[in-house]
Amino acid sequence: MGSVLLTSLTSPLVIAKGFFQSGPDFIAEVFQQQPNAKVLWLTDDIRENAKVILGRPVKGLRVRYHQFDLTTAWILEEIGKEMPITIGVVVTDNEIARVKILAYRESRGGEVRYSAYTKQYLGAALTDNNRLDQSIDGITGATLSVWAVNKVAALALYYHAQVTQSRDST
């Protein structure tokens, strides 16, 4: 099941059960100073690596993100079992500084949004083969949601590396 990875940061999410924070609020919370809104164009090379990380082709032509100094913030979506999970990932200097579940729409497995769970990603970096270098303890009965968060965390690290290694974007 594919999903669209490009989520508008300008359209606020409706706060209801399963919707925990809007994109703009997440960005405002992450950055003390006004960050630059940027776009990463998905070149063939980036697509190929993103496909390996996600286990499926990435859709869309570009990914929006925000940057200030060496910190980038990404809002990405990935399907757990059936419905997309909206995940905010902050990367500083190639290490994860924050993971937050902004929206969770599945019937079961919502434990991935707990701060005790998302804290496991702090400091995680990418290995040479684009995997997380830290072990993440899963959740019984929510394997697919855990995989989805793992994949998005790795993808955000990869995208961060692309935009901070002079593959510049506008």
Added chain:
Amino acid sequence: MNKKLLALVIGLNLSAAAQAETPSLEKMWQLIQDQQQEIAELKGQLQETDIKTEATISAVERFSATPTASKKTTFGGYGEVHYNNLEKDDSSSTKDAIDFHRFVMFTGHQFTDSIRFFSELEVEHSLSGNGHPGEVELEQAYIEWDATENLTAKAGLFLMPIGVINETHEPNTFYGTERNNVEKNIIPATWWEAGAAINGEITEGLSYDLAAHSGLYIPEGKHKPRDGRQKVAQAKADDMAFTGRIKYTAIPGLEIAASFQHQSDVRQGEGVAIDGTLFEAHVAWIRDNFQLRALYAQWDFDDAINTTKMGADEQTGMYIEPSFKLNEKLGLFARYSAWDNTAASNTDSEITQLDVGINYWLHPNVVFKFDYQNQDAPGEKGYDGVNLGLGYSF
């Protein structure tokens, strides 16, 4: 000679430039004004081009994205094919069979952000109908509604919130070719009923489920809970049942849960009323590559059930299953199970089973399984042998 020629050409050019008329300040100002206007027009055109490009890219992205309708309606499924090569301890019979045990399709639909439908339709044993071993079963079909931020309600046909594998049983999520016998024979998984339920969160990591639903119908002559599953097929509804569960998941990787169910008459009004109460508790712990699952379940029925089968008023089971993933693809497990559907009898009626085996995940959602089982049952009725499986989910 060449140098002289070059000097002559430069000299002529300089002389011509000096003779050209220098524009006046007014003319210069006019030129600047004209250029400014041109720049402004070009900027406007550039802005317009940006807007058009943005609109085009957005349209392309929308078209290349999953269509809205299919984002609201989802499909999935799982399946598992098994090969069993087993022999009874007293060598009186064997089980040498290959079976497409389960072929399941999921369909879901999101009506709004807070209202959704989910269903699971299953074909068991490949072929159903008179004289065939299989069944077509509707295992889930319910409407779920997020009533408040911390409370979800559902109504319809749903899985009982009991045990480890009753609600999550895709083959790539558990070890062993066959599902464990404790949850199968005591709880009995897979178990679904029709009714209404709520799921709430007391605090982060502590949740509860409460459900009122159709109950078991264990007819005269039968005593096992598994014999009482009506599968919501024109089911007797003389007596309802009530289920509750409390679950703790605040620590990553750890799940501790306990379920309780009560039904005042599992005979559904036929003959002497027999009430039944189920208690189940389990822990599931994942730490790095290590996983441990342990479960205990116990049914207590009215003594009247003993007229059908002595000792059936208490039916118990437990298993413990440590496992270890050597890497992302390969995992080893061992499981010790013990269950007894006549636990209150004076005679030894407990069945025990030791399983050891491997899961090999070709893909996170595709798994090959191989395990050896050693089952001990009174009267040399246990089955020993090997099981092979292939499972998938999507």
